[in-house]
Amino acid sequence: MSAADEVVYFEDLAPSGRSNADSKTEVVSSTQSSQSLQANASKTTVTALKRQRTLVDMFSTSSSQPTKKLKASASSSSLDSNPSPSRAKATVFGVQKLNSIPFSMKAFQESLNEEQARLLRLECDVMGKSWLKVLKDEIKQPYFIALKRFLWNEGVREPEYIPHPLKVYPSPRDIYSWSETPLGKVKVVIIGQDPYPGPNQAHGLCFSVRMGIPIPPSLLNIYAEIKNEYPEFIPPKHGHLAAWASAGVLLLNSSLTVEARKANSHSDKGWERFTDKVIDVVDKWGGASIKVGPDGQASGIGRGVVFLAWGAFAEKRVARLNKNKHLILKSAHPSPKSAHRGFLGNGHFKAANDWLEEKYGPDGRVDWCRIDP
Numbered sequence: 001m002s003a004a005d006e007v008v009y010f011e012d013l014a015p016s017g018r019s020n021a022d023s024k025t026e027v028v029s030s031t032q033s034s035q036s037l038q039a040n041a042s043k044t045t046v047t048a049l050k051r052q053r054t055l056v057d058m059f060s061t062s063s064s065q066p067t068k069k070l071k072a073s074a075s076s077s078s079l080d081s082n083p084s085p086s087r088a089k090a091t092v093f094g095v096q097k098l099n100s101i102p103f104s105m106k107a108f109q110e111s112l113n114e115e116q117a118r119l120l121r122l123e124c125d126v127m128g129k130s131w132l133k134v135l136k137d138e139i140k141q142p143y144f145i146a147l148k149r150f151l152w153n154e155g156v157r158e159p160e161y162i163p164h165p166l167k168v169y170p171s172p173r174d175i176y177s178w179s180e181t182p183l184g185k186v187k188v189v190i191i192g193q194d195p196y197p198g199p200n201q202a203h204g205l206c207f208s209v210r211m212g213i214p215i216p217p218s219l220l221n222i223y224a225e226i227k228n229e230y231p232e233f234i235p236p237k238h239g240h241l242a243a244w245a246s247a248g249v250l251l252l253n254s255s256l257t258v259e260a261r262k263a264n265s266h267s268d269k270g271w272e273r274f275t276d277k278v279i280d281v282v283d284k285w286g287g288a289s290i291k292v293g294p295d296g297q298a299s300g301i302g303r304g305v306v307f308l309a310w311g312a313f314a315e316k317r318v319a320r321l322n323k324n325k326h327l328i329l330k331s332a333h334p335s336p337k338s339a340h341r342g343f344l345g346n347g348h349f350k351a352a353n354d355w356l357e358e359k360y361g362p363d364g365r366v367d368w369c370r371i372d373p
Helices: 020-024 030-050 052-059 105-110 114-119 121-126 129-135 142-153 217-229 242-246 271-285 312-318 348-360
Strands: 072-076 088-092 188-192 249-253 306-310 327-331
Touching: 105 121, 114 121, 114 142, 129 271, 142 271, 188 271, 188 312, 217 348, 242 249, 249 271, 271 312, 306 312, 306 348, 312 327, 327 348
Parallel strands: 188 249, 188 306, 306 327
Antiparallel strands: 072 088
């Protein structure tokens, strides 16, 4: 591959105020861009060293463990299928900084065999690039290809292929709507189980429904809890939670598809393994692009996020996470069958904001009361 063909995406570092489309198409190419990337990596390294004490405190896994020295370096490396020796590498504690991970769509597509190229076209077309660049190896795994074969036979194919009536929800183009929240800007993760199985409900964000669709009972209880914690909150007349997604809340179902009118029908097909990997990359890079401190710098690696695990199923998904790095809040599920057994009154929304403000400053808080698009 020539230098002119190399593409590096920095969706996770798109400046505020830019459109999502702009952030997805930001490109660095040619030898000049590689030199610029090296310079930026070196500058980031210097900043990271100046903030050594803060980062060490943040990443210590236990108060009883000895403190590790911060390691940051800038050296030539690439995660592309066709690595370029001129690209810079910046790491902290052995974790490569999110904004230094290059990704070539062309190289990735050229690495696929004929079947993979056909089955993974959906992911290449619609998955947010900040996610695709760190999940590209995962979606080539045999289990995921087997999942995609199953979905292909169920009618989940290219983005523009929408059979009528739909046999699987949500529509293909909406399956990865959650990935429109850039990985580096994730502050909070809310874990659901699987999409709503009714017509026109699911659109790729857990607990959320399309505009014009009646608000599901579980979401009504979520609104009730926000009202308990923020009396000024006026519950909206809709259940579309895209405003939260734009604010850094990852609304992730464990299974990303479901057969029409058959709840939990796509469990144990491979989605849970994939979304566990999504949680792993949030563990590594969630919050990486959020600027903190008086110098307004982003760390480039995960500094910890809030996980809201409602119900036993969600609790299992976060059981392996480092409780010293993340805030993990657990309670009963907001379903009408269990909401009064610990969800209502759990105080999770304020607790999340208190922790985020301490970690990232006032701008780290989520405006839970803002739900209208």
